[in-house]
Amino acid sequence: MSMTSVQELRHSTAHVLGAAVSRLFPEVLLDIGPPTDTGFYYDFGGPQRFTMQDLSVIEAEMARIVAENQPFVRREVSREEALRFFTGRGQTYKLGRLDDIPEGEPVTLYTNGDFTDLCAGTHVISTGKVAAFKLLSIAGAWHRGDEKLGQLQRIYGTAFASQEELDAHLAALAEAARRDHRKLGQQLHLFRIDASIGSGLPLLLPKGAIIRTELEKLISAKLIEYGYERLYSPHIGSIDLYKTSGHYPYYANSMYEPIHIEDREFLLKPMNCPMHLMAYTSEPRSYRDLPQRYAEFGTVYRQEQSGELNGLVRVRGFTQDDGHILCTPEQLQDEFKQCLRLVQEVMAIFDLKTRCRVSLRDPANTAKYAGGDTLWAPAEACIRTVVTELGLEHTEGLGEAAFYGPKLDFMALDALGRSWQIGTIQVDFSLPERFGLEYTGRDGKPHRPVMIHRAVFGSIERFMGLLIEHYAGDFPLWLAPEQIRFLPITDGQTEFATQLAARARRAGLRVTIDAQRDPVGAKIRRAQADKVPFAVVLGKREVATESVSIRSRVNGDEGVISVDAFFKRVQAEANPETATATACT
Template sequence: MSPLEELRHSTAHVMGAAILRLFPDTLLDIGPPTANGFYYDVTGSHRFSPEDFPAIEETMRAIVAEDQQFIRKEIGREQALDYFQSRGQAFKVGRLADIPEGETITFFQNGEFTDLCAGTHLKSTGQIGAFKLQSIAGSYHRGDETQPQLQRIYGTAFFHSSELEDHLIKLEQAALRDHRKLGQQLKLYRIDPTIGSGLPLLLPKGAIIRNELEKLIAEKLFDYGYDSVHSPHIGSIDLYKTSGHYPYYADSMYEPIHIDDRQFLLKPMNCPMHIQAYTVEPRSYRDLPQRYAEFGTVYRMEQSGELSGLVRVRGFTQDDGHIFCTADQLKDEFKNCLSLVQEVMAVFDLKTKCRVSLRDPENRNKYAGGDELWNPAERCIIEVVKELGLEHTTGLGEAAFYGPKLDFMALDALGRSWQLGTIQVDFSLPERFSLEYTGKDNCPHRPVMIHRAVFGSIERFMGLLIEHFAGDFPLWLAPEQIRILPISDGQSEMAAELHSRCKKLRVRAAIDGSKDPIGAKIRRAQLDKTPLMLILGRREAEAGCVSVRSRSHGDEGFIGINDFFTALPTRLAR
């Protein structure tokens, strides 16, 4: 663990100790560190609420002041079982059973609190700096809806109080940008329990944003020489057994569908389908590279406790692409994929970080294929990153089961990191499907496969954009681009003419024809985050002008109507 993870892991133990001091009959499940803090899953006779936080935090501060040592103890299975059974900690008994026979069982003790834990921790509670409990959410034991429901108490911790203060300020800013709240406020999408958890319904305004994103990618794909394909939403389970996705990812797939004595799966990924497009006819080296692209909807059985708005869902659309090329073409094709990602991110002024995701050298059994398939794939990514001088980190064990990859994390307006697109080099699936092309030597050869996605998931990327722009989308992307505001009924005819001109230019415009004062109309347009307002009064109508008001610059003054429409295409450019 990193030092910050150790701090937060240690603080989770202190929170567990504090809860048991205050509420001794509480049952504890797990209390891990997270990317932004820590949590503990608990249940018992006391129903926790934020009103309990001050008392828990005060007790935590007392435990920190006691400077309790974190003591690691190796313990026998029977002794460990007796310890938790005697205290009625049923969830800990179940977690103990998860540890394979022969594997070391370790307890960590600080003061009177002992937990089943592999570590690591700080030396003592006195090293814990600033912390704060933040929220409570419902969760299920093991993330399974059929298991008991628990309460998940979230907190965060830092070494210094100034770091905590900065973090809390960012959280306040993030709350204002929360795509779940803005999505509802701006009527972009809906998560409806009558449809199902994790299955977002894009409303008309949200659908506009998605359509614009797809249009952007489609234009780029044309420039980069991709052919579009469309694959079905279900496929034979045999297809995914051949690819190896089943059983590697069986836990995240929906149960098979039985049709005519065959088993089918809701499509969990698109790549096996695109492989079938490649095999439709014999291939020569002259035919390569073959580049296929699809906005393909896939379905994953995400745990209910992990679902979140648009960014963690059960049905989502990938801007998926697969390239089949020769080994000699691999590096150039990989660089083209990288260029595509960089061009698209630049449209949104998103900076990206890269991670080279490789095999875990200590656990190669979890990956398909041997060194002869993996070494050239890993070498290609490493060489490209070095040649282009890309800043990157390396993630051992982060590779897909079939190949290494270059993952992209976008940094939003608050500097938060979002996992997005990926470029993966795959020598394994062509082998599993016996793909071939005829080389210059007139002999059969295996193509190399590149998997790539720019957005990753369109839904997740929409969630990022909502928060990145705080709902204030650039003009080209805004669901409603122009709001026409007549001051009185006397300008209604002119407002209709302006609306008609917008429509002919395929500009998304609306008229606020209400009887409200113009100030109220402007405020409403601002709340709806409409980028441009055209204000029409008697003075404007007589002069053949409009008063332009933009969200970014405020009052832009008088402008002739023809001049406004002449300049509009420039304003609409990405």
Template sequence: MHVFLPDGKQLDLPEHATALDAAQAIGPRLAQDALAATANGVLTDLMTPLPEGAQISLITKKNPGEAQSIFRHSLVHVLSQAVNEFYAAKGYPVGSVKRGVGPSIENGFYQDFDLPEPLKEEDLPALEGVMRDIIGRNLDFVRTEVSKAEALRVFGHDPYKVELIGELPDDEPITFYTQGDYVDLCRGPHFPRTGALPQAFKLTSTSGAYWRGSEKNPILQRVYGVAFASQKELDAYLERLEEAKKRDHRKLGRELELFTIDPLVGKGLPLWLPNGTTLREELTRFLREQQFQRGYQGVITPNIGNLELYKTSGHYQNYSESNFSPITVDDEQYMLKPMNCPHHVRIYASKPRSYRDLPVRLAEFGTVYRYEQSGELNGLTRVRGFTQDDAHIFCRPDQLKKEFLDVLDLTVLVLSTFGMNDVRFRVGTRDPEGSKYVGSDENWTAAEDQIIQAVEEVGLPYSIEPGDAAFYGPKLDFVVRDVIGREWQLGTIQVDYNLPERFDITYTGEDGADHRPVMIHRAPFGSLERFVGILIEHYGGDFPLWLAPRQIAIIPIADRHNDYAEELRAELHAAGLRAEVDDSSNRMNAKVRSAELSKIPVMLIVGDKEQEDRAVSVRERTPEGHKERKAVALSDLKTELLERYNARQ
């Protein structure tokens, strides 16, 4: 057989040769240093036969980071072997530990276990020690192919493996990977030996996880780990992890009294507290102003709809697992609204439309409901009831490009307003093999081409993600990197030729005939709940003045200054600024500390001199620390703060 090296050189190898054979053919030193390879751009290990004619590239210990998904998955096998040995040392017999799946994931790995007794968080360092011992043994990873019958014989004691094996084709070989006396069902790939694995890893936590994600199945214990090619990368990641814990929106949401989730109300149904409501209203006011300038019209739709509406749109069929069950009312079936777009289509259809009327831009902060499994709920970022900053533009085909570019401009403006300038753009297209998509190939091709043309026209870098489209149309997603390096998918713009067809909506053209409009679905925030959750973490709760629910704390030094402080509060409040007086019996330093903990951006301290001069001493929180000014005239300060508030700073 033949393979080709990166420089184009052809390498002649025995039939069914592996990447290790290729390395040995080049030289013994390379064979010793090789860790993995790519074949036709796909990561593979040194033990798996190469395809005939493959373009290959070898990965060595000089650049192990290029194969991080492989070494992370190999660490999963080391973890599983360590768990076996950990429980054997406790006296449990062989076969007591049963295993679900164990993939590599972003930054690390996890493995699901059915254990004879649960692991505790305090067991993780000891388990990590066993893993390092296994790595030190330098055990070879050995790949073998077995029949389905042999696989079932080996794993007959483990119901999870038996279930997975049962789903594999009868006539294809099944692969095992073995290191030492540990064997696992696995496709691979793996590093050649445990001693080659980077030791920059750490077990971080455990949690419960339903087998195969279904609440009908047993709960397994999931052990998480992080792993990198170097200790420097691991240390940097752990530092970011600690920072993320400080910024956790659930923790800050409680401390800053932004929202709560009450079990009596229901899981995944947040209650917005006064501070959180203020923050949310500032966001909606900002976007409403932008939409008004761009010719959007506000609409309001109900929280439930007739089931036939969602069947016509296709949401009922295509999102059946995430819809709440229908309810029967007066012999009709209704459903909690999963999407706003079918309602907006019916608003468009409520009267005849001419080509002169288009584009029609309908916007709504519309609350929708989706069923999420309990284990997937997470504060504000994964909920069951949420409000989308939804809008749908109905336009002529010749207007589509301009409208799409305007929405793109709006979404970039929204993100940049919040300092979210590190953005990558992802075009979600159809999966050529997928069956969920509705509409003609012609419409899909037109929609995908128009998104790509628009993005290229403004010079934005983008990636294409096949299979990431909605069932009715392709989309452009905005993936934002926050201040500590995490990525979040936020705004989205979708081009849709298909819902107008499904609902048979039209406009009268210049020729007097009926024509089909095109729809643009867009949501710059995505949803208010998720956006606020991400925003809390992005700012660490230190919101800029315009967004801060509590903008100004007025701190009288002594009780005799309370009346003056209250006068200041009333004047600032009348100007539209959110100010409050701390007239508690605490000393001034304690009041300042309290305002600091509440992350109030501006503190005004007033004493005898300030009262006499009708001035204030100002202490501000800034990203660089604190900024202090003495004897600032109230009139000047009020003007300055109003300018900052109105400029959204």
């Protein structure tokens, strides 16, 4: 089925939903019911308050409407007729939607059975074509997205051309729910989001902190390899700095209100790059000093709407693995390629395939971008040349550029094939111009450097959310917060467990001992629930022979091996660089 046909089917199913709710709840107020990429929804106002138990009742009524095979009938009416129709039924939200239709454009109504909706269409022939559907959830939704206009109830659903397609989709949703990083984050004690701290401000618990630390260690090793120097910048900065950079006012809506200190205005840091530019200006630069590569795990703060917050992946305070390179124009392509290679190498460690998008300025709307064609043309040419030269499959996103320059964005595909926005490499001729950056060239004259902004993970918190769902909490050994759990069968093996744990810690491994007086089966089940890669059972035989009985998360019972062989194996598997390599495709 074509995408157009799928959209028609889902749009028609939304009307069936509206018809069913109108039958069951006669006082309901109807707003809109559009199709989406994965299904449909309908927004309802009125006195009723839907519960999850209501969904099965509504589904049954929808099934009756489908069985009635009601034709979808389109009527073009005058604005006055539509006004009388919806006024007579007290449908105030529809009157507002009617006002949205520009004068001169047709006003159309679609009717199936005794249900009529204001709608531009299009639809399938009849309700009988709605072969397979499912209502999924209920959520609050601000009318027109504005909390000042009041809250509606939104019922989400999905529809497909066949039951087989629907069943496959529902299975995928169930698997996604099993992998939900918010659920696993709580279950595995990785992070906490609590109103006492503030919405969108995650607190990483000790196990979550281990994951972040390992990610930072991984990038830190790469920074040394690629010749970066580390910076630490403050969490607030003068508003004048961001006016110079142009971030204020371009991004003013996503920044927090200024902080007033001694007659000056400061901002919670919304981005790191102006700070890094100030590092560059701290001393005179020559062409011999370039490229200058700065890096920072810099925490920034963005004013996100509460309805958009989502676990670790959409937050108000997050840390970027930020890098900024100042180089000569002649060095630009090589530096861009190095950034690309860095992203590819890191994503390969996680067995994540990535898709690439060249995000460009929209030439029809240049007002939202800083700088003119003389700054944008060479920046866009650089990115296009690199992706062509390296044969990277990519798409182009017109109007997706940053305000100061074009970029190559990366979307990682997780184990379910879902796309996550992660890192980016951006070419910027504008900020060096705004800050008056210079270096002395071979000719002894001042020249303007070019700037590259790059991030591999993007937001570390978001990347953690991706990894939790990608691995379903079953982290590879090197990343697992707890790598080994020793399970003494009785108190008689506790001393041996303590000795092994000490040896493991000296080897840099993360271990615990389950010394509770429970049957060993209960201890094994606990380790499995906590997704520990290795549960090591210790009994009298193991103590006598200096061996261990291994139960791995992947293979289950692997039998008994010597202590030395076990440690040799674990230390080899704990190296992230042994992960399977993949490439940007």
